[in-house]
Amino acid sequence: MTSQTFAVPAGAVERTIAFLQSRYGDRVNVSRAVRDQHARGEGLDAHLPPDAVVWPLDKREVCEILAQCNAEGVPVIAYGVGSSVEGHVSAPHGGICMDCSRMDAVLAVHADDGDCVVQPGVTREALNAHLKGTGLFFPVDPGANASIGGMVSTRASGTTTVRYGSMAQNVLALEVALADGRLIRVGSRARKSAAGFDLVHLLTGAEGTLGVITEVTLKLHPLPPEVAAASCAFPTLADAVAAVTELSLSGVPLARIEFLDEHQVRACNLHSQLGLPEQPTLFLEFHGTEAAVREQTELAQEVAASHGGTGFQWSTRPEDRSALWRARHLAYYAALALRPGCQSVVADVCVPISALADCVARTRADIDREGLVAPILGHVGDGNYHVLFMPMPDAPAEHAAVERVYAAMVERALEAGGTCTGEHGIGLGKKAKLLAEAGPDVVALMRATKQVWDPKSILNPGKIF
Numbered sequence: 001m002t003s004q005t006f007a008v009p010a011g012a013v014e015r016t017i018a019f020l021q022s023r024y025g026d027r028v029n030v031s032r033a034v035r036d037q038h039a040r041g042e043g044l045d046a047h048l049p050p051d052a053v054v055w056p057l058d059k060r061e062v063c064e065i066l067a068q069c070n071a072e073g074v075p076v077i078a079y080g081v082g083s084s085v086e087g088h089v090s091a092p093h094g095g096i097c098m099d100c101s102r103m104d105a106v107l108a109v110h111a112d113d114g115d116c117v118v119q120p121g122v123t124r125e126a127l128n129a130h131l132k133g134t135g136l137f138f139p140v141d142p143g144a145n146a147s148i149g150g151m152v153s154t155r156a157s158g159t160t161t162v163r164y165g166s167m168a169q170n171v172l173a174l175e176v177a178l179a180d181g182r183l184i185r186v187g188s189r190a191r192k193s194a195a196g197f198d199l200v201h202l203l204t205g206a207e208g209t210l211g212v213i214t215e216v217t218l219k220l221h222p223l224p225p226e227v228a229a230a231s232c233a234f235p236t237l238a239d240a241v242a243a244v245t246e247l248s249l250s251g252v253p254l255a256r257i258e259f260l261d262e263h264q265v266r267a268c269n270l271h272s273q274l275g276l277p278e279q280p281t282l283f284l285e286f287h288g289t290e291a292a293v294r295e296q297t298e299l300a301q302e303v304a305a306s307h308g309g310t311g312f313q314w315s316t317r318p319e320d321r322s323a324l325w326r327a328r329h330l331a332y333y334a335a336l337a338l339r340p341g342c343q344s345v346v347a348d349v350c351v352p353i354s355a356l357a358d359c360v361a362r363t364r365a366d367i368d369r370e371g372l373v374a375p376i377l378g379h380v381g382d383g384n385y386h387v388l389f390m391p392m393p394d395a396p397a398e399h400a401a402v403e404r405v406y407a408a409m410v411e412r413a414l415e416a417g418g419t420c421t422g423e424h425g426i427g428l429g430k431k432a433k434l435l436a437e438a439g440p441d442v443v444a445l446m447r448a449t450k451q452v453w454d455p456k457s458i459l460n461p462g463k464i465f
Contacts, residue, residue: 005184006075006093006457006461006462007441008073008074008075008084008094008095009072009073009369010072010296012072012074013051013052013072013074013094013095013132013251013271014042015072016052016068016069016072016074016096017030017051017052017096017140019068020054020065020068020096023064024054024055024056025256027054027055027056027057028052028053028054029052029053029054030051030052030053032049034053035049035050035051035052035053035097037047037082038053038077038079038082038089038099039090039091039096039133040052040082040087040089040092041082041083041084041085041086041087041088041089041090042082042085042092042144042332042344043084043085043086043087043344043345043346043424043429044085044086044087044090044182044342044345044427044428044429045343046087046090046092046428046429047090048087048090048091048092049091049094050075050077050091050094050095050096050136051091051094051095051096052096052097053096053097053099054090054096054097054098054099054102055081055099055100055101055102055379056098056100056102056450057102057103058103059103059175059183059215060176062098062100062103062177062212062214063177063181063182063183064181065096065098065176066177066179066181066212066415066458067180067181069095069096069458070179070456070458073456073458074095074096074458075093075094075095075096075458075459075460075461076095076096076098076179076212076458076460077089077091077093077095077097077098077208077438077460078098078100078102078120078149078153078208078212078213078460079092079098079099079100079101080100080146080147080149080150080153080184081096081101081121081123081144081145081146081147081150081152083142083144083145083146084146084150084154084424084425084427085346085348085424085427085429086208086421086424086427086428086430087128087423087427087428087462087463088153088154088427088460089425090210090428090429092428092461092462093461093462095458095461096329098212099135100121100147100149100212100213101121101147102121102128103119103120103121103214104119104121104122104123104125104126104147105118105122105129106118106119106122106126106127107119107215109130109131109134109136109220110189111135111136111191112222113135114136114219114222114226115139115172115218115219115220116131116187116217116219116220117215117216117217117218117220117232118215118216119148119149119153119214119215119216120148120149120150120213120214120215120216121146121147121148121149122147122148123146123147123148124138124140124141124143124145124146124147124148124151125345125353127148127218129269130335132222134309135222135223135312136220136221136222136223137146137220137221137223138170138218138220138222139160139162139163139164139170140156140158140164140165140166140167140170140303140421141158141159141160142156142157142159142162143158143159143328143329143331143332144160144329148216148218149213149216151167152167152171152174152203152204152213152216152259152421153204153205153206153208153213153361154205154207154424154425155167155168155204155205155423156423157329157377157379157382157384157422157423158379158423159256159258159285159325160255160256161243161381161384161423162248162254162255162256162257162379162381162382163253163254163255163256163287164221164255165203166423167205168201168204168205169204169219170218170219171187171200171204171216171217171218171219171417172187172188172189172190172191172217172218172219173185173186173187173188173189173216173217174186174187174200174203174204174215174216174217175198175213175214175215175216176203176210176211176212176213176215176316177211177212177213177214178211178453178454179211179411179453179454179455179456179458179459180326183214184211186200186203187198187199187217188217189217192217196426204361204448205425206412206428207425207426207460207463207464208313208459208460208463209450209453209454209459209460209461209463209464210449210450210453210454210458210459211453211454220316221366224255224287224288225265225288225289225290226287226288226289226290226292226293226316227255227285227286227287227293227316227321228285228286228288228294228296228297228314228315228321229283229284229285229315229320229321229324230282230283230284230285230286230300230312230313230314230315231275231276231281231282231283231284231313231314231324232281232282232284232301232304232309232310232311232312232313233265233276233279233280233281233309233310233311234279234280234281234307234308234309234310235276235279235280235284235302235308235310235404236308237261237262237280237281237360237361237364237376238361238439239280239307239308239309239358240259240280240281240282240307240441241259241280241356241360241361241380242307242352242357243282243303243306243307243309244257244259244282244305244356244357244380244381245353245354245356245357246288246303246306246307247300247303247304247381248353250299250303251255251358252286252296252300252303252393253286253287253288253296254285254296254381255285255286255287255299256283256284256285256325256379256381257282257283257284257285257379257380257381258282258283258284258299258328258377258378258379258380258381259280259281259360259376259377259378259380259385260280260281260282260283260328260375260376260377261280261375261376262278262279262280262281262365263335263338263373263375263379264334264335264376264377264388265277265278265279265281265372266278266333266338267331267334267338267375268327268328268330268331268333268334268335270334270337270338271327271330271333271334271337272323272327272334273322273331273398274324274327277310277311278455282304282309282329283299283324283325283328284314285321285325286300289436291354293316297314300312301314305359326352331375331377331388332344332346332388332411335375335388335390336388336390338373338375338390339373339390339392341392341393342373342391342392342393343388343390343391343392343393344388344390345388345389345390345391345402345406346386346388346389346424347386347387347388347389347406347409348384348385348386348421348422348423348424349384349385349409349410349412349413349418349419349420349421349422350382350383350384350385350413350418350419350421350422350423351412351413351416351417351418352416352417352418353382353383354381355416355417356380356384356385358416359385359409359412359413359418360376360380360385360418362408362412363376363385363387363405363408363409363412364376366404366405366408366409367405370401370404370405371401372389372390372391372398372401372402372405373389373390374387374388374389374390374402374405375388376388377436379422379423382422383418383422384422384423386404387405387409389402389405389406397419402440409434410436410437411436414436414437419437420433420436420437421433426463426464427463427464428462428463431465443465446464446465447465450464452465
């Protein structure tokens with residue numbers, strides 16, 4: 001059954017809600033306010049509430065909820081903290097939102113092996129707070145304080161991907177409740193395996209369409225002995241992106257390398273009181289020994305200067321680093337503050353490093369030609385950049401212009417050998433773009449895989465396809 005033909009049987013939702021209320025009492029909520037809170041994430045303007053929200057406390061309850069919903073043919077949407085941006089948690093067919101935020105325990109930390117086991121509702125910041133004192137940390141940082149289950153489901157990445165990889169490289173094993181309520185485990189704590197199909201990677205990025213995650217085994221990394229953060233301004237966007245390209249190919253083991261155009265820098269200055277020159281700017285971070293960090297920083301400064309970079313400022317003081325990266329993490333909200341009352345459309349593509357400068361420059365030219373308010377920023381060390389379009393709700397001409405620029409941005413990325421999304425996923429918002437990238441035969445294989453795992457199509461229907 002596909003999302004286009006999905007239909008909930010008459011009376012099924014009412015029977016399911018009655019069953020859940022009989023089992024979980026006040027952990028089931030049908031009020032409009034609570035359903036509205038779970039109707040959308042960030043970014044995509046898709047306000048589609050579920051019929052009820054339920055908060056399971058453990059894997060047994062997750063399996064019981066799924067078994068009931070599967071028997072009745074009622075949709076189930078797994079929910080973490082709602083920080084995804086492509087409508088992943090919206091409920092286009094109604095149904096039950098399974099809010100996993102109360103399943104937030106760190107179940108085990110194996111410090112000698114560099115891994116841990118967590119429930120899906122624990123957030124990345126809470127996990128790192130729990131790891132304090134172990135000498136280890138979990139590095140994947142998408143900006144938002146997302147839940148680990150949500151990060152697995154969207155194959156999240158972020159500011160540190162250039163050095164530590166995305167969720168795809170940091171998930172070792174998963175425990176997953178299937179649509180009919182069965183519980184399976186895939187993967188192991190071993191650092192590699194050649195045993196059968198790689199189902200861990202299949203589920204990492206499946207956006208809750210194949211199962212509901214109940215436990216995650218994560219790879220951890222040693223805390224670096226020295227960390228330095230730096231910022232550097234450039235006369236033009238092309239100069240900044242060219243510096244990124246050279247740094248990425250120089251062998252410098254950068255931990256983070258983030259780009260903000262002059263519009264985004266202005267927004268961050270106003271929102272976070274940074275006081276930076278309003279020019280295209282790079283934020284960088286270096287990890288290693290004291291000597292290695294100094295060497296990396298000096299080489300980065302030389303490369304930046306060769307591309308017109310000025311005002312290269314770096315610091316190892318934690319308060320300075322925190323201020324810089326807090327401003328970067330708040331960049332989305334800073335941009336929205338430039339235009340109160342606007343809607344947000346967060347575009348996200350990823351291209352080979354060699355194509356980055358041309359793609360970003362041509363996208364900026366498109367934006368300026370259309371007269372749009374749309375800062376550009378991104379994790380450009382791995383070729384991933386974003387445009388924060390901010391059209392007004394009652395301006396159809398602006399929305400049409402956004403669609404034109406976004407379509408050109410994706411087409412350009414695909415022509416360069418890139419992808420329509422580096423980290424945000426497909427959800428509701430990028431289904432047509434996935435089809436353009438992968439083609440109908442590949443999407444048909446994805447649909448067939450979904451059919452095997454979820455024959456009644458109850459798991460997050462309407463997403464990806």
